[in-house]
Every structure is written in C-alpha cells, then in structure tokens.
Amino acid sequence: MMNRDGPVPCVVVPLDGSAQARRALDPAMRVAQVLGCSIELVTVYDPVRGRWARDLDDIADRMPFEQVEVAVVGSGWPGEVLADVAGDHPGTLICMATQDHDQLQRLALGSVSTHLMRATDGPILFVGPGYTPQQDLPRYRDLVVCIDNSSRADTAVRLAAVWAARLGLGITLVHVAADLAGQLEMESELAAYVDRLTDGGAAATATVLISDSPAHAVAELLGSRPDALALTVSQGRGSLTRLLLGSVTSELLARSPAPVLVA
Secondary structure: OOOOOOOOOEEEEEOOOOHHHHOOHHHHHHHHHHHOOEEEEEEEOOOOOOOOOOOHHHHHHHOOOOOEEEEEEOOOOHHHHHHHHHHHOOOOEEEEEOOOOOOOOOOOOOHHHHHHHHHOOOOEEEEOOOOOOOOOOOOOOEEEEEOOOOOHHHHHHHHHHHHHHHHOOEEEEEEEEOOHHHHHHHHHHHHHHHHHHHHOOOOEEEEEEEOOOHHHHHHHHHHOOOOEEEEEOOOOOOOOHHHHHOHHHHHHHHHOOOOEEEO
C-alpha cells in the first residue's frame, strides 16, 4: 500500500496509441520536472484491438525531458498491468487521460481508470476531456483544493499541504455554497484551515463560491487560473468507483480545464 505522504519516484503515463491518451504527457512532464523524478511511458501490446502505442520510443525522444523511460508490456489487461507497475514502485504517481462517455458530459471513467481507483491507494492525476493545454506554461503555481462539508475536508487539507510542498505551489481552498447562508457558514471553517496551512509554512488562501452547480463553478475558477492544478478527495475506494467518486467529482473531471489530482 502506498504512503501518500512519501516521495514520488516516478510518474507513469499509460498510452494506447490515441491522441486522447497523449493529452496526459504535458501535465506529467510539468509535474515530473518539479519533482525531479523520471517519467515512464507504458503501453500494453494488444494486437486484437490494435490499441497500443507503436511509436513509444519516438514519443519519448520528442519530449523535452531527459528522464523518460518506456515500457512495452507483451500481454495483460492494461488496468492490472498499470496497478502492478505502481505497486512495484511505492509512491508512483499515475497521470492519465480519462474518457467522456455519455451525452450529458458527466464522466464515466473508463474501465482501466476505474480499476486503478480500486486497486491503488495513491492519488491519480486525471486529465479530463475538458483539459486545455497551456503551451507557454513553464510550471504549475497554484493548487485549487475542493472542500466540502464532509470529513474528507481534513484529508484534503492534509494532502494539499503535502502536494503543495512537493510541487512548490500556493494553495487556494474553495468551497461552493448554494446560497449566502452557506457561504457564511463555511467562512470560519475555511479560515481555520488556512491558518493551519500557513502555520505549516504554506501560502494559502480560501474562497467561497455561490452556485447550484459546484463542478461548474470550480471549473470556471480553474479556467481563470491557467497555472493551476486541482485536488479533490474521493469518497473512498471500492467496487462502486463512480459512486465513491461522487457526482460532483465525476462532473468536475469531465469539465475541468486543469488536471485534477484525485486522492
């Protein structure tokens, strides 16, 4: 089981030959550069469906990053292969693109993503269908952390401190309230979290947005901050992954123009 607070030895990017999967390359590289770790591009040979990255070496050579390794796995289901890769190197961060499958633009994670949410304990950096590449962005500078009214808020704040320190990020705690009363109710709690983070040496602020669509509101905020990553904590890990992610998190993954770290 992964120590969520331990060092990150490698960023793993699964590729299947599609342009969609390659969207994860740029965020992975930006994160790995700051972490000072290697990137491993992984593909699973699948001659039946023809879905594997035939040009893995060429992709690695074109990346402006020196520490890139490639792995072509001869057989196996990609979900299990990736879980094994992550398990072999505790602390590995998987950075992968997700798929938007339904007409309502609510994310149904692909089967590989779903399996990894069940089989791994560490965070996964998801690059959703709403991701907007930022070609002129040298590095990320802000971590937008989703805070709700549940017990997951404490976990989100703790992980925010860990990842902000790793990546040299400022922290913005964000809560979406339904109305002014909800905004006033959360302001003192967010202020306490900000105090905790600043006492620990982080540069932290907080904001409360008012909206009846939390995912849309957070996605809009991220759209105004092209140098941001997002962090959210899922409801748990288990067989009902989509339910455990929560409808708000699933929709955020579909809408977000920024990569989303799901812990």
